[in-house]
Amino acid sequence: MSNTVGSILACTIEGIPYNVAADVNASHILTNYENSMVPTSGRSMPKKMKRVPAFESLVLICNDTEKDELKSFAEGVDIVKFSVTLASGSQYKSEGVIDIENVETEESRLTVKLLPSEDWTLFAA
Numbered sequence: 001m002s003n004t005v006g007s008i009l010a011c012t013i014e015g016i017p018y019n020v021a022a023d024v025n026a027s028h029i030l031t032n033y034e035n036s037m038v039p040t041s042g043r044s045m046p047k048k049m050k051r052v053p054a055f056e057s058l059v060l061i062c063n064d065t066e067k068d069e070l071k072s073f074a075e076g077v078d079i080v081k082f083s084v085t086l087a088s089g090s091q092y093k094s095e096g097v098i099d100i101e102n103v104e105t106e107e108s109r110l111t112v113k114l115l116p117s118e119d120w121t122l123f124a125a
Contacts, residue, residue, distance in 0.1 A: 005086075008085065011082070011083070014082075018060045023059075029054050053120060055084055058112050066110075073098050074100045081095045082094065095117060096116035
């Protein structure tokens with residue numbers, strides 16, 4: 001397994017490859033639960049809150065046609081397949097929905113969240 005870190009190498013949505021900004025530092029929530037503790041008069045009790053293990057703040061560089069495709073995916077009701085390949089060559093795959101956070105016109109940067117309906121599958125390099 002590679003210890004390489006750095007720029008995300010690839011992102012596909014519904015089999016369509018999108019260019020990922022080389023300087024992006026996306027956040028990936030790895031777990032299905034947020035852990036905390038509930039304080040009590042005795043020992044604290046563990047608390048597990050269900051959450052979506054999303055890829056957030058993923059910046060794609062898109063032309064107008066690609067933006068329109070992503071808008072259709074985001075506004076649609078169908079589950080879409082997506083994958084993200086890290087600098088190490090490892091790939092995460094899942095399916096779910098996407099959310100467009102914003103678009104920056106100066107460099108045509110479109111920021112998305114990939115929100116899986118089930119856990120990510122890791123294909124380690």
